[in-house]
Amino acid sequence: MKRIVFVGAGSMAEAIIAGIVNEDVIAAKDVYVTNKSDEERLLFLQEKYGVSIVSADRRELNEANLIILATKPKDIHQAMADIIHHLNDRAAVLSVIAGVSISTIESGLGKRPIARSMPNTSATIGKSATGVTMNQSVSLEMKNSILGLLSAIGIVKEVSEDELHLVTALSGSGPAYIYYLVEALEEAAIARGLASVTARELIIQTLDGAASMLKMTGEEPHVLRKxxxxxxxxxxxxxxxxxxxxxxxxxxxxxxxxxNRSRELGALSDKIST
Incomplete structure (x- = not known):
């Protein structure tokens, strides 16, 4: 993988950038970012991770081996229209956008190697749980490159495109559910008189310990619960x-x-592309 361009610079793009740069999967100088209009955000990513900003003539898009689509679902069609004339025919595309189908991306960027994945924001620390699916145009070499890139930010599982909706719900959105659980546990503990700092530390260690028990013992959850x-x-x-x-x-x-929301977003994108 010689050069990667991120189209979109939000939290998911940053999480992946942090993961691949920190793990030295790709040199920061070979990672480029662009977005619709937020120059301040691009400068932030450049300063923090050492990546580069796509130039005004967008030549980096033409030189890229892999384009990573990381916009919001509602912005994907405009984003594809903005970049289609700058891509080389050999460039592969990896989408991390919830719900947007491979067929929608093919409609916007042409028949080319395309993969869809759903990492989560734990990619920032190399702990993502990622599902990925690819079209038949992805070569074995590119497949291994994409799997290698995603493996650098956590675990990765190949699934069908239809299953990716469930993966999005389960592990893509999963960290938010865990954080919400932590909020609830912490609020309950504080309400009963425990200091917030003490509650937070105990909760974090409890979650870490429980996850490690599941991983290291191999026991079924119901056995550990009992x-x-x-x-x-x-x-x-x-x-x-x-x-x-x-x-x-x-x-x-x-x-x-x-x-269901992932499927709705996909249906909406498919409708717009037809």
């Missing part, structure tokens, strides 16, 4: 409250709503 739950004890009382308040049903609804 190991912590003594009959008539405190954990059982807390779990009963979660069950009574439809905890699992709420989580299922959360995933369904997010997956």
């Amino acid at each position: 190991n912590v739950t003594s009959p008539g004890g405190t954990t059982e009382a807390g779990l009963h409250a979660l069950s009574t308040n439809s905890f699992k049903e709420t989580i299922a609804s959360c995933i369904y709503k997010a997956e």
